[in-house]
Amino acid sequence: MNSKRVIFHVDMDAFYASVEIRENSDLENKPVVVGVGPNVEKFKGVVSTASYKAREYGIKAGIPLIQAYNKCKDIVIMPARISYYKEVSNNIMEILKKYSDKFQQISIDEAYLDVSKRIEDYDSIENLVNKIKEEILNNEGLTCSIGVGPNKSIAKIASGFKKPSGVTIINSDKIRKFLDPLPVKTIPGVGKKTKKLLAKRGIEKIKDLIKLSKSDLISLLGKAGGKIYDIAIGRESSEVKPRGPRKSLGFIRSFESSTDDIKKIKEKIKELSKSIIKKIQADDFQFRTMSIIIRFDDFSVITRSNSLTHHTNDYKVLIKNVIDLFDKVYDNEKRKIKRIGVRVSNLTKSSLKQEILSKYFE
DNA sequence: GAAGACGGCC
DNA sequence: GACGGCCCGTCTTCA
Numbered sequence: 001m002n003s004k005r006v007i008f009h010v011d012m013d014a015f016y017a018s019v020e021i022r023e024n025s026d027l028e029n030k031p032v033v034v035g036v037g038p039n040v041e042k043f044k045g046v047v048s049t050a051s052y053k054a055r056e057y058g059i060k061a062g063i064p065l066i067q068a069y070n071k072c073k074d075i076v077i078m079p080a081r082i083s084y085y086k087e088v089s090n091n092i093m094e095i096l097k098k099y100s101d102k103f104q105q106i107s108i109d110e111a112y113l114d115v116s117k118r119i120e121d122y123d124s125i126e127n128l129v130n131k132i133k134e135e136i137l138n139n140e141g142l143t144c145s146i147g148v149g150p151n152k153s154i155a156k157i158a159s160g161f162k163k164p165s166g167v168t169i170i171n172s173d174k175i176r177k178f179l180d181p182l183p184v185k186t187i188p189g190v191g192k193k194t195k196k197l198l199a200k201r202g203i204e205k206i207k208d209l210i211k212l213s214k215s216d217l218i219s220l221l222g223k224a225g226g227k228i229y230d231i232a233i234g235r236e237s238s239e240v241k242p243r244g245p246r247k248s249l250g251f252i253r254s255f256e257s258s259t260d261d262i263k264k265i266k267e268k269i270k271e272l273s274k275s276i277i278k279k280i281q282a283d284d285f286q287f288r289t290m291s292i293i294i295r296f297d298d299f300s301v302i303t304r305s306n307s308l309t310h311h312t313n314d315y316k317v318l319i320k321n322v323i324d325l326f327d328k329v330y331d332n333e334k335r336k337i338k339r340i341g342v343r344v345s346n347l348t349k350s351s352l353k354q355e356i357l358s359k360y361f362e
Numbered sequence: 363g364a365a366g367a368c369g370g371c372c
Numbered sequence: 373g374a375c376g377g378c379c380c381g382t383c384t385t386c387a
Contacts, residue, residue, distance in 0.1 A: 016372070034372090036376045046376050049372055061372055064375045080372095082378050107371070107380095191370050223383070224369095252377050279378070289364085299375080303366055339376080 004172065006125065007240060008113040009147040009155035010096055010132065013164035015109035016049040019088055020078045022141045029053055031075045035065050038256045040079050043069055045254075048080050052164055082108075088140060095135050099128060102240040112152050114240035122169070129167050150175070152238055153231040157186055175234040180207035187231050189224055197221070206232050249285070250293070250343030251275050258297035258336035265330075265337055269322055272342040277315045280344065286311035287344035290321045294329065295339035304329055311348050318344070 012018065016034040021027045031054035037045015043065040050059045050068070057072040068075055089108045097103045100113035119125055129146050136144055143165040147158025150172050157179070158168040170178045183205060185195045197220070203209050209217075209232045217225035230236040251272040259265065269292070280287065291305035304325040308317070322342055 014372090036372095038376090044375085047372095048376070062376085064373090066374055070374095080376090080378095086378080109372070189370080193369070246380085248380065250377085250379070252379070254376065275378075291365090301367080305365060307364065341377080341379090343380090 005114060005116045005150055006119045007149055007152050007155040008100070008115055008129070008132075009149075009152065009159040010111050010113065010144050011147075011156075011159045011163075012092070012109035012142060012144045014049050014051050014055075015089075015142075016080060016085055017051040017054070017078075018142050019085055021051060027051075027076060027078075031057060031059065031072050033059060033065070033068055033075050033077050034080050035077045036080045037065065038254045040065060040077050043077075044256055088142075091140055092136055092142070092144075095139065096132065099132055100240075103242065104240045105243050112155065112240045122171075125169055126167075129169075133165070133167075151234070151236050152240065153188060153236040154178070154234060156188055157182065160186065179232065179234060180205065182206050184209055184232075187228055189228055189231075194221060194224070194228075245347070245349065246285075247347060248343055248345035249276060249279060249287075249347070250291070250341055252293060252339060252341030252343075254295075254339040255337065258338045260334075260336045262330070265340060266323060266326070268340050269326060269342060270319060272340070273315065273318045273322055276342060276344055277313065277318060280313050280347075284350050285347045286313045286350050287318075288312075288346035288348075289344065290318055290325070291343040291345070292322050292325045292329075293339075293341035293343060294326075294337055296335040297338045298335065299338075300335075302329065305343075305345075307346065311346075311350075313350065318342075 017032045020034060021032055032051040033047050033054050034049045035045045036048045045065050047059060047061055047063050047065060047068050049061055054075060059068045059071050065077060085108060093105055093111060096111050096113055100115055101117045102114035104112040115128060118128060125148055133144060136142055145159045145163045145166040147155045148169040149155040149158050154170050154175065158170050161168040184190050184198050184203060214226060214229045217229045221228065253268060253272060288311045289305055289307040291303050293301065293303045295301045306321050306325055
């Protein structure tokens with residue numbers, strides 16, 4: 001019996017920015033930034049993805065566009081075209097599926113491949129990695145980084161180790177050598193907040209982290225602590241499994257400047273609701289829970305939600321509930337609103353019941 | 363179970 | 373100081 005797995009994590013390099021550069025060769029080697037927000041031309045918004053050239057100036061995902069501009073006056077800002085990036089993504093995911101026994105898409109530009117059955121030795125890993133990189137480059141003109149490891153977490157950390165267009169292969173006997181010196185932040189699930197919490201206790205590297213027991217970490221970080229521990233000791237063992245159906249769907253939009261104009265806000269809520277219904281119906285979903293998300297100009301956020309007893313995909317039902325939720329909140333609020341969102345959850349496929357029933361009657 | 367806050371990702 | 377989301381999933385809390 002050989003239960004040793006070989007997992008690939010494939011991660012596209014600066015995906016959105018790379019697609020834009022592919023579409024326009026003038027942008028090559030320029031500090032390109034894909035921006036999202038209410039008016040990216042006027043620097044109202046944030047960086048979604050920065051090209052590697054832009055990163056040399058300290059520009060990275062999440063920072064305000066105006067900050068990015070201040071770091072480099074030559075930046076080229078491209079508004080995000082998510083639906084187009086999704087098309088490109090689909091092409092890439094089809095390539096990756098072909099080369100895997102089990103496949104799991106994680107996000108628009110990331111996936112896990114379980115390739116255990118296709119691998120006999122180190123050389124065959126290298127061959128497979130190169131084949132995948134080559135096909136993506138030839139077909140789509142894009143580069144990716146690939147991490148290889150005995151489990152998903154190590155593969156993921158490895159793919160981020162050398163970028164862009166990197167390949168990092170971690171054999172089972174090199175796990176400690178690889179993980180020990182890495183900062184805790186490289187562990188998936190450890191963000192700014194967890195990093196800070198650990199730093200207070202002098203824990204900065206993964207080798208510091210594994211000095212604690214699993215129960216120490218759980219009492220410190222809650223349930224997440226257990227997962228983080230397993231990853232740190234190299235024993236995370238979750239399966240590569242196909243992505244399930246989505247659990248929620250929402251749209252969120254910022255105003256160019258904060259507003260308390262109720263009419264304008266409700267107009268936006270209707271717009272967002274309409275988009276949701278359109279998408280929900282196209283994908284043949286129904287929902288049972290509806291939420292609004294409000295961000296005020298002081299950056300505080302509140303969400304309010306409401307569940308029905310049955311599923312629906314009706315616009316009227318959504319808009320009524322969502323406007324009610326908004327009215328309830330905004331009655332006693334004087335703060336201006338910067339961003340508003342609508343979200344539906346508790347989704348089911350409309351046709352699912354029929355499918356199950358028809359199976360019984362076959 | 364429902365609701366709401368929160369964290370992480372590109 | 374500036375500030376997103378064709379952004380979602382999960383954790384926590386309370387009933």
